[in-house]
Amino acid sequence: MFSYVLALDTSAVRLVSPWFVGGAIVLAVVLCVVVVAGWRRWRHRRAGRTASILAATVLVVLALASVANASGSFYPTLGTLLGTSAPAVSTAGARAEVTGPGSVRTVAGPHGPLPVYLPAAATAPGGEGIRFPVVEWLGTLTAGDPLVAALDRAVAEHRMPPVVVVAAGPAGADEAAALRDWAAGAASGLPVRGDRTGWAIAGPAGSRVCPLVIALGRPSDWSAAAGTPCALTAPAGPEAPPALLAVTIGTGAADVTAEVSPAPVTGYVLTDAADAPAAVVGWLGTRLPGPVREPATGADSVPS
Template sequence: MTVAPDSLAAALTATSVAVAAAVLLSAFWDRGAGARRVAGRAATALLCLLTAVAAAGIWVNRQVDTWTSWSALLGRDPAADATAPAAGPGGGRVVTLTVAGAASGLTLHVAAYLPAAYDRQPTERFPVVEALHGYPGSPAAWLNRLAAARHLDQEISAGRMAPTVVLFPPQTPSPLLDTECTNLVHGPQAETFLTVDVPAAAAAQLRVRTDRAGWGLIGYSAGGYCATNLALRHPDRYAAAASLSGYADPGITVGDGSEHTLNDDRWRLRHLPPPAVALYLSSGRADRKAHHDTETLRCLARAPLAVTTAYVDGGGHSMSVWEAAEDPAFDWLSGWLGRPVAAT
């Protein structure tokens, strides 16, 4: 079985190789003489540096799940990051959709969590939440590091959340390109993919509600910004959005200056009529940027925009904070979204 680049085995192996390289450097430091000694030292020092960098990179990748397969790392399999493990026995299941984006021009794979009721109630259509990942990262982080399928099974089984389809789309076609879910000038049209192509594909391939009351967004870090920004920009598509440690602006150059205007949530709330959507803004109190932006958006909000805030004591910008905030955020979203309805 192939060891994945985000696995514990890969991280431990890389660390062991780095340690071995350091030992080799020590052993060969005084070997030989003259040019041979210089060449030996240079070669072993370079090996030591490369293995240390590789080990550090694999440990970081393990935290954010940017690359979940070696083929994805080499750029040969852009769909690999969307491949998701199945949910637990008796719960929901995870499938993968192919979204050929007619509007955006992007063809990407999207993991989809289907609640147990999806199979038990074949005559119903279900509400949908699009779950957006951070940068660097991939949809796999929701299913691996944040164990979203397990959390959804738990909240739905406890009755705190209605049976809901949750989609995990990529916000970028390239792990090294941060789109912040915007339409980049001369770049990927991520906003169009997420707000037009993904809903169209879900409606064509799954039994889901197609009205705005049945659609919401959630995201962490960059995905948190994506969730609030897309909800404010597309109130005709989404009824509610939850942000876990998100920001008020994209922090990148979109190419048309909109990072300072239409794609800056503070600017929108100051200069445009507020839309009739609901926002759930959560962050760790020690996460200065996210906490500050959350408070700013709360203060700028006015009817008919509804804002709920929640804070994790201590906690910085980390997966542990987002997992702690995950259940309340999904439950809150479910309270704002419509329930499953009879299919017509």
């Protein structure tokens, strides 16, 4: 006798896809029609009416919830909703199960002191040789920053892999690219991935920095970008375009699809700028891969 086990990858079930949202709406409409059409036709009227009304109510609520969720990307996947999305870990043995609070440290950057957020997994025993995904943050970073709290919470809830955050400050395109090259190199000593897939760039909502523009101008450096949409253009070069999160505050979502095509873009509207760190972290958690164990692109020792 053979036994078959169906393993559902909850992180692959996208709750914000048009197919899921559209399917929920169609099913809700169909059940509402069934309630009306079968009201006097059920063989067992009480049971039929009760069952159809309950089913229609559940699907209407599901359809409304899916529309709201898709508009805000609160739970992009089934895994984020259930809390079962674990960070991706390479088969080479990179350990990412350490989910304690990270720490903000100051390292010697290429042009002076540089604030860096290191996840707990980077300093835990057995973390040598593990390279983490990176968020290049075009803003300030301190231990009490809301961004740090959002990162710690997302990692602990398995909504985001352990990441290193390099705070570049309000940098322009050339400065951001130079810092990325330095951080991914051996001189930095940072335990970071060097591949494009493992890098994202983001900035505070409402600031003058334009991480989306920077990523579109150098798509070979960053696979994702999040921040305020400003002066957007089509991606440069033949590389795959970065995924974009366009964050606006207090107004409607910016429709920039035409400007950045073929780059995939998600619009996110915030009523309060204080919610921006959690929104950005949540979105990046669905885009960045997990840590890997690979030949060092930087030194094995974690900056102290």
